[in-house]
Every structure is written in C-alpha cells, then in structure tokens.
Amino acid sequence: MGDLDPRIARLKDQLLTAPYEICMARAFYFTRVYRETEGMDPCLRNALALECTLEKQKIQIYPDEYIAGSKTERFLAGPLSVERGDFLRTLQLEMEILHRKHRPFSISEEDKKIFWDEILPYWDGKTLRDCKAREWEKDGIINTRPSLLGKLMSWIKAVRFARYIGRQSLRKISGANVYARLTRRRIRLLRALQYELARNNPTPATFCFDVQGHLSLGVDKVVARGMGAIIKEAEERLGQIEREEPDNESGRNFLKAVIISLKAAIHYAERFAALAEEMAAGAKDEKEKDRLQLIATHCRNVPRNAPRSFHEALQAAWFTLLVGEIQYGTHEVFAVGRADQYLYPYFRKDIEEGRLTKKEAMALLQEFYLKLSANIEPIPEVGMETNATLGNNQHCVTIGGQTPDGKDAANELSMLMLEAHAQMGGAINQLSVRIHDDSPEEFVRRTAEVFRYANGIAIYNDEAIVKGLDADGLSQEDARDYCIVGCIETSGQSDTHGCPGGHELVLPAVLLMTLTRGKMPPPSLGQQGGYDSGDPQKFTTFDQLKSAFRKQLTHQIKVLIEATAGKDRAYREILPAPYVSALMDDCIKNAADITAGGARYDLTSVDVRGLATLVDSLLAMKSFVYDRKELMLRELIGICSDNFEGNEALRQRIIHGAPKYGVGDTEGDEMALRVLSWIYEEASKYRNIRGGHFRVCYYSYGNHVIDGFMLGASPDGRRQGEPISNGVSPSNLIGAGAGPTGAMKTIARFPPHQVSSGIALNIRFHPDFLGSEEKLDTFASMIRTYFRLGGMHLQPNVVSTEVLRDAQSHPDKYRDLIVKVSGYSAYFTDLGKSIQQDIIARVEFGR
Amino acid sequence: MIVTGRVFDISRGCVDDGPGLRTVVFLKGCHLDCPWCHNIEGKSFRPAIAYDINRCIGCRRCLEACPREWPFSSPNAWRDGCLACGRCAEVCPSQARRLVGCDYQPEQLMAVVINDLDFFKGTGGGITFSGGEPLAQPEFLFDIARALKERGVHLAVETSGFWPDKLREKLVEWFDLILFDLKHVESEKFRRVIGHDNEIILDNLKWLMAADVALEVRITLIPGFNDNNSDLTAIANWLTGCDRLPPVRFLPFHRLAVAKQALFGKAYPYAEYDLSEKKLLEAREIFKNKGW
Ligand code: SF4
Numbered sequence A: 001m002g003d004l005d006p007r008i009a010r011l012k013d014q015l016l017t018a019p020y021e022i023c024m025a026r027a028f029y030f031t032r033v034y035r036e037t038e039g040m041d042p043c044l045r046n047a048l049a050l051e052c053t054l055e056k057q058k059i060q061i062y063p064d065e066y067i068a069g070s071k072t073e074r075f076l077a078g079p080l081s082v083e084r085g086d087f088l089r090t091l092q093l094e095m096e097i098l099h100r101k102h103r104p105f106s107i108s109e110e111d112k113k114i115f116w117d118e119i120l121p122y123w124d125g126k127t128l129r130d131c132k133a134r135e136w137e138k139d140g141i142i143n144t145r146p147s148l149l150g151k152l153m154s155w156i157k158a159v160r161f162a163r164y165i166g167r168q169s170l171r172k173i174s175g176a177n178v179y180a181r182l183t184r185r186r187i188r189l190l191r192a193l194q195y196e197l198a199r200n201n202p203t204p205a206t207f208c209f210d211v212q213g214h215l216s217l218g219v220d221k222v223v224a225r226g227m228g229a230i231i232k233e234a235e236e237r238l239g240q241i242e243r244e245e246p247d248n249e250s251g252r253n254f255l256k257a258v259i260i261s262l263k264a265a266i267h268y269a270e271r272f273a274a275l276a277e278e279m280a281a282g283a284k285d286e287k288e289k290d291r292l293q294l295i296a297t298h299c300r301n302v303p304r305n306a307p308r309s310f311h312e313a314l315q316a317a318w319f320t321l322l323v324g325e326i327q328y329g330t331h332e333v334f335a336v337g338r339a340d341q342y343l344y345p346y347f348r349k350d351i352e353e354g355r356l357t358k359k360e361a362m363a364l365l366q367e368f369y370l371k372l373s374a375n376i377e378p379i380p381e382v383g384m385e386t387n388a389t390l391g392n393n394q395h396c397v398t399i400g401g402q403t404p405d406g407k408d409a410a411n412e413l414s415m416l417m418l419e420a421h422a423q424m425g426g427a428i429n430q431l432s433v434r435i436h437d438d439s440p441e442e443f444v445r446r447t448a449e450v451f452r453y454a455n456g457i458a459i460y461n462d463e464a465i466v467k468g469l470d471a472d473g474l475s476q477e478d479a480r481d482y483c484i485v486g487c488i489e490t491s492g493q494s495d496t497h498g499c500p501g502g503h504e505l506v507l508p509a510v511l512l513m514t515l516t517r518g519k520m521p522p523p524s525l526g527q528q529g530g531y532d533s534g535d536p537q538k539f540t541t542f543d544q545l546k547s548a549f550r551k552q553l554t555h556q557i558k559v560l561i562e563a564t565a566g567k568d569r570a571y572r573e574i575l576p577a578p579y580v581s582a583l584m585d586d587c588i589k590n591a592a593d594i595t596a597g598g599a600r601y602d603l604t605s606v607d608v609r610g611l612a613t614l615v616d617s618l619l620a621m622k623s624f625v626y627d628r629k630e631l632m633l634r635e636l637i638g639i640c641s642d643n644f645e646g647n648e649a650l651r652q653r654i655i656h657g658a659p660k661y662g663v664g665d666t667e668g669d670e671m672a673l674r675v676l677s678w679i680y681e682e683a684s685k686y687r688n689i690r691g692g693h694f695r696v697c698y699y700s701y702g703n704h705v706i707d708g709f710m711l712g713a714s715p716d717g718r719r720q721g722e723p724i725s726n727g728v729s730p731s732n733l734i735g736a737g738a739g740p741t742g743a744m745k746t747i748a749r750f751p752p753h754q755v756s757s758g759i760a761l762n763i764r765f766h767p768d769f770l771g772s773e774e775k776l777d778t779f780a781s782m783i784r785t786y787f788r789l790g791g792m793h794l795q796p797n798v799v800s801t802e803v804l805r806d807a808q809s810h811p812d813k814y815r816d817l818i819v820k821v822s823g824y825s826a827y828f829t830d831l832g833k834s835i836q837q838d839i840i841a842r843v844e845f846g847r
Numbered sequence B: 001m002i003v004t005g006r007v008f009d010i011s012r013g014c015v016d017d018g019p020g021l022r023t024v025v026f027l028k029g030c031h032l033d034c035p036w037c038h039n040i041e042g043k044s045f046r047p048a049i050a051y052d053i054n055r056c057i058g059c060r061r062c063l064e065a066c067p068r069e070w071p072f073s074s075p076n077a078w079r080d081g082c083l084a085c086g087r088c089a090e091v092c093p094s095q096a097r098r099l100v101g102c103d104y105q106p107e108q109l110m111a112v113v114i115n116d117l118d119f120f121k122g123t124g125g126g127i128t129f130s131g132g133e134p135l136a137q138p139e140f141l142f143d144i145a146r147a148l149k150e151r152g153v154h155l156a157v158e159t160s161g162f163w164p165d166k167l168r169e170k171l172v173e174w175f176d177l178i179l180f181d182l183k184h185v186e187s188e189k190f191r192r193v194i195g196h197d198n199e200i201i202l203d204n205l206k207w208l209m210a211a212d213v214a215l216e217v218r219i220t221l222i223p224g225f226n227d228n229n230s231d232l233t234a235i236a237n238w239l240t241g242c243d244r245l246p247p248v249r250f251l252p253f254h255r256l257a258v259a260k261q262a263l264f265g266k267a268y269p270y271a272e273y274d275l276s277e278k279k280l281l282e283a284r285e286i287f288k289n290k291g292w
C-alpha cells in the first residue's frame, strides 16, 4: 500500500492537534444583513447574508494545501448559525465555561463582546428556534407561558424531574455547568432558559431538533457542469416567470436568491484565486510559487465552469460543499454523494493522458477527506458525554453500487478511494460502500480489507435499499442512484429533500409511559407528559399491555409529527436555503425552495431509538408476567421504579432467562417485526407540510446514551442511567452467545419499505477476526450472505477492548483511532467518557 | 435407543477452526491427559460446575438448592463430592454457576447448530466438532454427522488421533476436513509427559494421509515439550516420510485456560507461560526448510 505522503501526514497531524476555536465572522455578517433587510423576502435575505459573508469573511491559504478553502477565518473553528438558534442558547449559558470543557474552545475577547452586545440582542425572539417554539405554543404542543398556578407547578415538576433521573445522571448531563459560578447574569439567563428542554423535546419520549439539512448537496452537478450553467438555467426560468407568471412573486424572489447565492460562491472562489496570485508573487521558493499558481488557476475556473482536471474537480467539489456549510452554519450534514462516479471521467482522462499518477490522485483524495473532516461544532456540555466535536458534520462519501441503469458501478477510482482511506488510517468523513448482488468480488474483498487498517466504513446493500426507496416513490433510476447522507440515511442523489435527521422517538420512554399511565418519565418545564393509555393493573393479558403500548406509541408519534410541522413552517417562513435549493433537482423548475417543497422528492423521517431495549422489555414482561406468571405486572413496574434495588436476582434472571432480540430467536424476531410494523403504520399515516410522506429510520448517533441518563430502569434489566440500545443493534446486556450472525439473521428479516430511511447495525470484531487472507474472505462472504438474506446495513468496528481501554488512559497515543458510534464515525479520544464506555461494553466477536 | 452426546460448549461465528464461518461444538471428555490442555473443562467426561465469582450476586440460592451440606473450609471446598446434579446452576439467576456438560440428543443439537446454515453456505463454512476428543463419543458423533450431512453442512473434526482404528473408515466417510492435533512424534517423550503410547496416534495419522480426505496438521507449540529445534525437526522429518505432505498450521500456545482456572477451581500448570511470536516464526522457518 505504500507509506502516507509526508504532506498528507502533516495535514492530518495539523488537523488532529489544532486548537478548537469559535469564529464570530459568519454570525456577525449574517446579523448585519438580517438587521438591514427586515421585512424582505426570506430567500433574498438569506442569499444576501451569504453574499455578504462570502465577500467579507477573511480567507487564508494554508501551507501544504493543494485544495483551497476553509469554513471560517481560522484553521479549525466552529461558526455560529445564530439565525438557527439551536446552539445559541447553550452557548450563552456556556460562554463562561468554554475553556473548562474536555477539549477547550477558545474565543477572543473581542468576539465575545460582539456576541453579547450585537448579535444576541438582535436575535432574541427571532431565531428559527424561537419561531418553532411559537408555532408549538400555538398548536398547544408545549406550554412555556404558564399561569401563576402553572408556574408553581413547574417548580414541583422540575424537582420531580431531577429526582427521577438521579444525582449521577444530572451531573453527567450538566457537566462543567455544575461548577460554573452563579453570577447574577447567569441566574437571569437560567431563568430565561428554563423552557429550553421543551423547545426540543415536546414530550420526554420525543425530540424535534432545529435541524433540517441532512441531504445530498448537488456536488455532482457542479462537478459536471459548473455553477455558471446553473445560473443560466435560473436566469432563463426567471425570465420565463417574469413573462408568464407576473403574480408569482415568491418564485421570482427565490430565483433571484438562487442567482445571488451562486454568484457569491463563484466570487468567493475568485477571492482565493486573487489571494493565491498575490501570495505567489511574493513567494521565494519555486515549488511554493507553483503550488499557489496552481491553486489560483483552479480557483479562477471552478466552480464557475466545468473542471478541466481531476484536481480541479476536487476543488470544485470542495467549494460547492464549503459554501453550503457557510450558508447553513451548523448541523448541515451535507452528503458529498457518489464521488467515485462523478469524479471518474476526470480521473480516467487525466490518467490516460498521463497528467496524473495514481499516487498523486491518492494524495489529493486524502487531502479532500481531511477537508471533509475539518469542521467542529461547539457541542453543549450535555452532548459532550456522547458526541464528538471534530468532524461532527458528517460529510458522507458514497462509492460502489449500481449505475442508474442497473449495471455495476464500482471502478478504479472506487478502489483508490478505499485505499486512500486505509492508508490514512481512516478519516472521519463517512465512507459509505454500496454493494449489490453482482458487485465484483475484488471490490467487496478490498472493502473488507480496509478494516485491517481503519474503521469508519459502513456497508450498504443495494437490493434492500433500492426496494425501500422504490416504496418511497423514487423512480427506479433515481433509486439506483441513491447515496447515503448524514449517518446512515438513504436518499436520492441531489434530488431528495429527505429531512431524515432530528425527529426522534425514544421507544423505551414510550414503554415506561405505558407502564405509568403516562406519568413517567416526568415532563419537565413546558413539556407535555405521556398519555394515559390505561391502568397497567388491569392489563390481565399480554395483548392488553401491547394495545396500551400501541396507544401510547400512536400518541407520541402524533405529537412528534405535529411538532415537525411547526418546525417545517418555521423553516419555510424564516429560513429557506436558496443556495442548497439551487443545486437540488427540480427546485429551479418549480421556482420553489426546498423548504417550500421545490425538490423532486420530499420526505421526512421519524428516527427511532432503543429498539432492542423495548423488544427485550416486552419479551421479559411477556415471559415473566404472562407466560410463567412469576409476578404481577404491578410488582415488576414497582421493581423497575425502585431500580431493581433489592431484586438483583430477578434482574439477573430476566437478563439470562427471558427471550431476547437479535439472537436469531424466533420469538424475539417476531416481536421486533411487530414493533417495526406498528411504527411504520403509524408514521405512514401522515404527510409533512410540503406533502411528502413520513418514513422510518433506526439509528441513534450518541443519543442513546443521553436517553439512558434520562430514563429509569426498564423491564429488560437495564438499570437507571444506563444507555439504551443503539440503532438496531442488540442490547449490550446480552452476551456473545449468538455470535455475530444472530443479530444479522434477525435484522435481515426487516421489510425494506418499513425501514426505508435506514438502519444502523453496529458489530464489534476483534482484529483477529480478520487475521489471515482466508479470514478476510470469510468476512467478505459473511457480509454478502447477510445482504443476500436481506440485511440493509452493517458497520463493523474492528478494534479490541484492550486497545479501547488503553486509548482511554493514553489519548495522545491514539489521536487518530476512529470508531463508529451509531451511524456516524468519530475519533475515539474526542468522544465523551459515557459514550466511550458504551462502545467498550458492546459485545466483541472473534477473539 | 438414542445415543446422547455430552457437550460442554457451542460457539457460533468462529473463524479459526476450518474454512468460512463456523459453529464449533465442543464434546466433553478425552482419554489423554495433556497438562497444557487449555480446555480444562473438556478433559473429564463428567459434568462439572463452573463458578464465576465475578457474576455471583451472593444470593445463596445455590446453597439452598444443593442436596448436600456445603463445607466452607475453603472457597472450593464445595467441589469435593459435588454430584454435578446441576441444581445449583438451575436456580442461579446470574449464570454465575453453570453446569458444564449437557447431554444432547442428535436432533436437539441439530436444532441449535443449524441456525447459521445460510452463513455456512454463504461463506464456505460449516460445523467443527472439537473437544475434549470428539471421537471419544463416536456413536453420537457419527449420528449427528450423518444428520448434518443430509442438510449439506461442511463438517470438520478436530482430533488428537487417539482412538481405535476401527473408527477410521467412518471418520473419512462423514467428515470433509480433519484437523489433526499432532503433539509429538517421539514415543518416549509422549509417554513420559502424557502417559500414553502414541503408536495408535501416528498409525491413524499415517492412514488418514493415505486416505482421500482433506487434512490439516495442527501443532500447538508447547513450551519445553515440542517447541525446540530438535523436536520440530523430528516432527517435520516424520511427516515428510508419509504419503503426502499435509498442510501444517502452528498454533501459538495461549493462555485462555488461565481465566478458566478460577471457574473450575483447578490450577493450570502452564499458567506462567506465554505465547512467543519468535517461536512461531522459528517453527515456520524449520518447516519451510523441510519443503513446506
Ligand atoms: S452440582 Fe449439585 S451437588 Fe454440586 S454443588 Fe451444585 S447442587 Fe450441589
């Protein structure tokens, strides 16, 4: 495989050791433009704010770079998407403690002042989050303006909530905040933020975050045609509207915004060209001069025109993405799409004409991967326990699979992209590998082989996914051209506004509500509680329990979907995304932003967590209460609410003696399939505000650990505060007895249309599992067998428990150790302690 | 009458005992007594109780369920005179106590191991019988093998070769692959350390090499027993004198048994030794020079 190019090694090292900063530039320019454009069309406001930022934000070209462009004015900094508001609140709270975090963030005094004096006052009450909360308030989803009595009650509620989750979890979720000094400003702030939890969690079982994004940004289009061609298209459409639809003001404004945004992106590249020319003029070293001139040449041409070389194509791809990131600010999670397909013509031409060697191509790909990882987000303290900071915006790259007409799509570049990943020891961006029944053996085996060198790859089964997308309404060609976005979510390439992230349902919480007539977990300030789905004392049969659970589930999904509608309206009204829409199929044709339903396909997902914990709990109740009649349901509920205190023997017997999910056991499988179909049936009853339908996704990034903090013990033997199960993976409570195949057999039975938005199956293997050539073949054919049985997704982590433990105690030795969390990849040492523990607790196969 | 087989473990998703993904069935009991055997629970034909103190929650149900009075003179005193009736394991909520050595009828075992059939077929894997010495329970072994062959499962057996020659024909009839654990070729040394004659073993191996069956010779490098230059040269020489040169795989001596000592209250005499990468490389080198 050869050694890593020293230039790439330096770039990688720089990324892994760079300090974390916060850059205020974007927030500053956005605030300025929004302040000046009050009352203007929201598309235009957004485009003008982007234009101003791209014009004014300081730019730099860093040493060793051959692909120019970074997101902020600093090397590695989080920009603030003030208009979105999601992190604004936490940041306000945490401004004082930034330096105390596990990896400290720095912010200059001057920036801090701008933040407090100019930015915050303007946005108060105007952010997307505020607008979302107002919508919810209007719809009666939350109540953050209680009456006097309500206010009194709210304190009782707060105490109940704190008592329920317990001191330990409380400390974990509040982290460094616990130690922050209580100044007067802080107390005022805390009072103002009292209701923040409710503004994300309408009920204790649901999350509806402020994010949209999570889509495949039309990088392929820019690489194929250049933005100039898209501007022309928009101008023609604008002319047509002006002639034929004089009343279509919003369409006109949208198209104008598209044109402003794209022109601003081109101008941004030209600024880099000018800077490179200027630096080249001053450069003493010839090599350095060449490097800068090359960058200048590229930035003069792309993204305006179609690229002229592989290198230029990568520069175009990076600019496209970069401007998207800046437009969106944070949490955009834009996918790069099928890079091995759209880059391939440039690659082949350059290789054939002798202008590029494979080695050079590999180094460029690696630099591109590093760029994709070079983003950080100031995560609130609660997230620190479970999230990574670096590379938190997962830019998924998809390779392999089929062409739109059903032929095998893997090519030489796909192979090289795998090798680039392996040689670098992985990079944080998600390399998503598509495999279909006729994928060449060599490609599958090479994919398997990468795990010897690096984690971070997820593998997808075309047959199952295409079936699912077909049910979602994609044409056959578009379905076959799918790519992965976010963590593991399926999407058409540059044609789907899929909203797969941020609408989350915590199944074990739904169950606990069912068992407590909706009382537990207790709602906190402003939230609604559960629904009274009947008195568990009266559930004399398992069927009665089941139907009560379904009632609770129906209610929770309904609330979640209503909340989604409020959020979507807020987006449509105040925060459209004209730059993103410009690159999305059919938005120009429809003269409508993605937030107004302009995209060719429009969907929304319900993201479900804790499947195994729920199914194991149902199985435990069925077995112990109804089949063996060992105790009454009432008793079991009491034992759970006492956190199995004094009943360890029962807890152990449940863990070892009740049927389980994910071991290939028929009863467990049937129960899981039933749950899957209930959720699907419920979700598919609804339409989003743009007319798109709801589909279901099963992944949990790191939030299954936070859910654990918030939830009392569950009937499967999980204690209070312990994580719930991740993705569709079996519970960490079960042992290795069923082998890696147990879970695969269960999950291969999931009907693709019921999980069409994606599933995450994590399985951890000891490196010995891949220890020889024959074992590698076995690994590859094991994956193929799982797929032939119907499995949709697999993300192996090949790392031993000893290494993970060692990395916990010597983080500096393992800075580049990558693991899959549940869906996304992260640097292990960049993760919070609780999620590290969760990964270690996962069953390890193949020792 | 249905013959039952005594099994002490079943392990799914294995990749070390034959091709592809495999389920390994460990049959209990062996007539040899190798002091280094890492499956210390597999040597005796009698069932035994494994007790894992780390899982024990101290509920004392085992004690109440036991038909005997427990002496408490030492932590393992209860083992003396234990009937291995399994009552304690039955009531133990946390599986801290397990009965090791359960009797299966062929179809019962079949129901358990056939689960991964799709994966056997897809990966070129199958089922490996190991032990203990699987051929120490020949009737059961051949019964279950016949049933599995009917389902098209690839079958391997891992054996020490210490069994009567009348089993040979059936062995090659039902098994696709023989993993032959060769310990030593020198009779004197073998007898001294293991206490048996190795004539039968070598005879069986010779016969198998002449027979039409896939065979792999596995040599576990045992510190001080067979890992010296002279020992390995002797083994290589003996093998080169046979009808064919079988593939040989060296297995590093590993210390899995160390963790098991506590479970079974037995001391493991080789607990102090560790695997040595160097020895492995040396062994491979010796065999390479002999034509492998
Ligand atoms: S196996 Fe039977 S005799 Fe032995 S300790 Fe357990 S209950 Fe007592």
Ligand code: SF4
Pocket (backbone or CB within 6 Å): B055, B056, B057, B058, B059, B060, B061, B062, B063, B088, B091, B092, B093, B094, B095, B096, B097
């Ligand atoms: S029954 Fe099991 S858990 Fe209870 S004391 Fe005995 S060994 Fe320990």
